[in-house]
Amino acid sequence: xxxxxxxxxxxxxxxxxxxxxxxxxxxxxxxxxxxxxxxxxxxxxxxxxxxxxxxxxxxxxxxxxxxxxxxxxxxxxxxxxxxxxxxxxxxxxxxxxxxxxxxxxxxxxxxxxxxxxxxxxxxxxxxxxxxxxxxxxxxxxxxxxxxxxxxxxxxxxxxxxxxxxxxxxxxxxxxxxxxxxxxxxxxxxxxxxxxxxxxxxxxxxxxxxxxxxxxxxxxxxxxxxxxxxxxxxxxxxxxxxxxxxxxxxxxxxxxxxxxxxxxxxxxxxxxxxxxxxxxxxxxxxxxxxxxxxxxxxxxxxxxxxxxxxxxxxxxxxxxxxxxxxxxxxxxxxxxxxxxxxxxxxxxxxxxxxxxxxxxxxxxxxxxxxx
Amino acid sequence: xxxxxxxxxxxxxxxxxxxxxxxxxxxxxxxxxxxxxxxxxxxxxxxxxxxxxxxxxxxxxxxxxxxxxxxxxxxxxxxxxxxxxxxxxxxxxxxxxxxxxxxxxxxxxxxxxxxxxxxxxxxxxxxxxxxxxxxxxxxxxxxxxxxxxxxxxxxxxxxxxxxxxxxxxxxxxxxxxxxxxxxxxxxxxxxxxxxxxxxxxxxxxxxxxxxxxxxxxxxxxxxxxxxxxxxxxxxxxxxxxxxxxxxxxxxxxxxxxxxxxxxxxxxxxxxxxxxxxxxxxxxxxxxxxxxx
Ligand SMILES: Nc1ncnc2c1ncn2[C@@H]1O[C@H](COP(=O)(O)OP(=O)(O)O)[C@@H](O)[C@H]1O
Ligand SMILES: [Mg+2]
Numbered sequence: 001x002x003x004x005x006x007x008x009x010x011x012x013x014x015x016x017x018x019x020x021x022x023x024x025x026x027x028x029x030x031x032x033x034x035x036x037x038x039x040x041x042x043x044x045x046x047x048x049x050x051x052x053x054x055x056x057x058x059x060x061x062x063x064x065x066x067x068x069x070x071x072x073x074x075x076x077x078x079x080x081x082x083x084x085x086x087x088x089x090x091x092x093x094x095x096x097x098x099x100x101x102x103x104x105x106x107x108x109x110x111x112x113x114x115x116x117x118x119x120x121x122x123x124x125x126x127x128x129x130x131x132x133x134x135x136x137x138x139x140x141x142x143x144x145x146x147x148x149x150x151x152x153x154x155x156x157x158x159x160x161x162x163x164x165x166x167x168x169x170x171x172x173x174x175x176x177x178x179x180x181x182x183x184x185x186x187x188x189x190x191x192x193x194x195x196x197x198x199x200x201x202x203x204x205x206x207x208x209x210x211x212x213x214x215x216x217x218x219x220x221x222x223x224x225x226x227x228x229x230x231x232x233x234x235x236x237x238x239x240x241x242x243x244x245x246x247x248x249x250x251x252x253x254x255x256x257x258x259x260x261x262x263x264x265x266x267x268x269x270x271x272x273x274x275x276x277x278x279x280x281x282x283x284x285x286x287x288x289x290x291x292x293x294x295x296x297x298x299x300x301x302x303x304x305x306x307x308x309x310x311x312x313x314x315x316x317x318x319x320x321x322x323x324x325x326x327x328x329x330x331x332x333x334x335x336x337x338x339x340x341x342x343x344x345x346x347x348x349x350x351x352x353x354x355x356x357x358x359x360x361x362x363x364x365x366x367x368x369x370x
Numbered sequence: 371x372x373x374x375x376x377x378x379x380x381x382x383x384x385x386x387x388x389x390x391x392x393x394x395x396x397x398x399x400x401x402x403x404x405x406x407x408x409x410x411x412x413x414x415x416x417x418x419x420x421x422x423x424x425x426x427x428x429x430x431x432x433x434x435x436x437x438x439x440x441x442x443x444x445x446x447x448x449x450x451x452x453x454x455x456x457x458x459x460x461x462x463x464x465x466x467x468x469x470x471x472x473x474x475x476x477x478x479x480x481x482x483x484x485x486x487x488x489x490x491x492x493x494x495x496x497x498x499x500x501x502x503x504x505x506x507x508x509x510x511x512x513x514x515x516x517x518x519x520x521x522x523x524x525x526x527x528x529x530x531x532x533x534x535x536x537x538x539x540x541x542x543x544x545x546x547x548x549x550x551x552x553x554x555x556x557x558x559x560x561x562x563x564x565x566x567x568x569x570x571x572x573x574x575x576x577x578x579x580x581x582x583x584x585x586x587x588x589x590x591x592x593x594x595x596x597x598x599x600x601x602x603x604x605x606x607x608x609x610x611x612x613x614x615x616x617x618x619x620x621x622x623x624x625x626x627x628x629x630x631x632x633x634x635x636x637x638x639x640x641x642x643x644x645x646x647x648x649x650x651x652x653x654x655x656x657x658x659x660x661x662x
Contacts, residue, residue, distance in 0.1 A: 053558050074564035086555035090577045099573070100563030147559075 001186055002064035002077070002154035003029045004050065010058030011045050011211075019045050020211040023059070032181050032188045034202035036195060037234070042211040043191040044159055051080050051157050051191060062063040063155060074103075079148035083164065085140045087147070093119075096126040098146045104124060111150075118146040121183070138169045145180065147258040156181075156188045162197065174200060195235050199223070207231050229365040232286050232358060240358070241287045247359075248334040249279040256285055256359070259328035261307045263354050269369045278359075278368060286358035289322070292334035293351045294342075302351045309334075309350050311342045392415030402641075407563060409634035415625060426635035435611065439619045442526065446615065449595035450530050454537045454590055455583070461538065462545030463571075476546065483539035491603025494532040499606075524611035525605050530615050532600050537593065541586050549575070574640070584655040588648055593643055616640050 001212040004027040011020035019042045027033050035043045048054040052073035061069055068076050087096050094115060099112045119125045122142040132140055141161060162170045178201050181188050192198055198205045199219045207214040215227040226232035232240045245256045254265045254275045261278055299306060307327060321341045324333050341350050359368040409426055413419035430436055465476050498519050506514025518528040552575060560574045598617040601607060607614040624633030
């Protein structure tokens with residue numbers, strides 16, 4: 001069990017590309033932290049530096065109270081689960097799990113006991129004498145988890161462990177890994193490019209882009225209070241809609257204009273009168289797909305926030321419909337209960353929940369109000 | 371339509387295959403059968419001959435020269451196989467690690483393989499006869515001043531060096547391709563489990579390149595048992611017949627020694643021996659190979 005401190009971490013590969021640039025992160029003991037971001041943003045690099053598989057170019061990395069910059073992987077008290085499992089192909093499942101402990105000279109009966117325990121938790125008892133090639137993808141993944149478990153590490157590192165599994169198995173393993181974390185009570189650092197995985201598993205989520213942290217927060221806060229356009233767009237599916245607009249001021253009231261419709265920004269959102277700086281300026285309005293409303297009650301309640309949408313296409317998802325349309329010329333997507341399924345090419349009126357809108361600075365892309 | 375395509379294809383197949391089969395039969399199979407025929411006669415390589423039955427085969431087993439050549443050849447092949455495999459494995463490991471000019475170095479190490487055995491033999495002959503003793507004299511070393519090739523005690527060693535120098539090239543290449551089949555993340559999992567240094571080699575690298583080890587062992591053993599070119603160009607079987615390999619003896623005794631029938635019998639036995647050893651090696655090493 002251990003916390004992890006990452007201070008000013010830097011990574012420049014020998015080819016001169018700076019992949020990680022001044023990364024700071026405090027991971028608490030027993031926390032399930034998820035590193036998420038688009039492919040190539042440096043998630044694996046960061047994880048591999050924690051594991052000791054990649055040299056640290058600059059900065060400091062501590063596991064527990066110990067700075068481990070120059071400590072070998074085997075001495076960092078970590079275990080890692082790789083994307084392609086990385087099982088030893090020539091060893092049985094049993095031996096795969098036993099190998100690390102044997103090298104540490106753990107007594108045979110203790111090893112045996114640990115493996116039996118892990119095999120029971122992971123439902124691998126029947127396969128202990130098989131070689132990896134005789135296992136399915138899901139089983140291999142469980143062996144990889146088992147190999148990590150028996151080491152009883154202070155930190156679990158997982159690099160996209162589910163990306164090679166099919167959708168159904170992925171959902172199932174997702175809950176299994178979450179359960180495992182609860183049971184083991186150790187620190188987990190989990191890398192994924194999939195925001196759904198991040199949202200469902202993480203205690204806290206680190207959103208990375210181009211080797212820089214965009215935001216570190218709980219899933220709820222990332223969703224409700226994204227720090228910038230990137231985070232707002234990355235978290236949530238379907239994506240948040242971004243519409244270019246302009247802030248106007250009348251007395252102490254502020255408005256934004258979208259397609260001839262003027263929406264008043266609720267005064268409660270204008271903390272510290274931040275909007276005064278943006279009066280007359282261009283901003284980006286962010287509206288989540290579920291913050292458009294089609295039902296009559298809402299439309300009647302909010303006569304000032306109605307807007308015309310021309311529907312291009314609808315996608316039936318079961319309980320709800322994804323509606324693709326255009327406001328003015330900007331493409332948007334919103335969700336509606338399936339009983340409200342609009343016709344394609346139809347022009348409809350929707351109400352925007354102004355209490356839920358986000359505004360972003362057009363230049364810095366930082367969030368202005370949330 | 372489909373039938374026509376098929377018959378076209380089979381015609382092409384036959385057109386390519388038949389000439390090769392005929393050539394192989396005439397120059398290989400026929401020769402082997404003929405050789406076996408001669409091995410039952412007292413043919414000298416010229417003139418007439420009589421059928422002598424298994425006489426030649428019986429005589430082989432009490433011929434000291436032949437027994438000595440078998441002892442020499444096997445000793446030579448075993449030492450050379452071990453030496454070559456150790457050196458090429460070490461070289462392959464070195465050339466597979468992250469070093470500068472990896473490609474150029476690999477090309478240089480592969481160079482000996484494209485030279486002929488005779489050429490290399492003559493080059494080393496020159497080296498052992500003039501250069502090495504020259505160096506020996508310059509540094510006043512008595513041991514080095516005499517040519518390795520001059521003494522029956524050391525000539526075999528010169529042969530080992532020459533043959534191994536060339537054989538290392540191909541073996542290294544095979545080991546390098548073997549090392550490339552081991553996924554990087556398996557090594558990384560090993561590094562976390564504590565398999566570093568020799569433990570990594572013993573527990574991960576070597577078991578995973580076992581198939582390549584098998585190939586190299588079999589290739590080496592077979593090639594070294596049949597060593598010929600380098601014997602011709604380096605030692606001529608001497609001094610005092612101390613480096614007379616079986617192939618060399620078959621050639622020299624059969625073609626210039628006037629014992630064609632007799633050495634044909636030797637060749638037949640030798641052929642059986644090599645096939646037996648190769649099959650045995652493959653069986654044995656295959657059973658050791660991990661089923662991946
Ligand atoms: N060994 C390497 N040498 C050079 N560049 C690398 C190396 N490994 C990764 N990179 C680069 O570093 C960046 C981040 O890679 P990575 O951490 O693997 O991204 P992610 O896991 O987030 O997809 C990428 O642009 C990648 O091309
Ligand atoms: Mg990655």
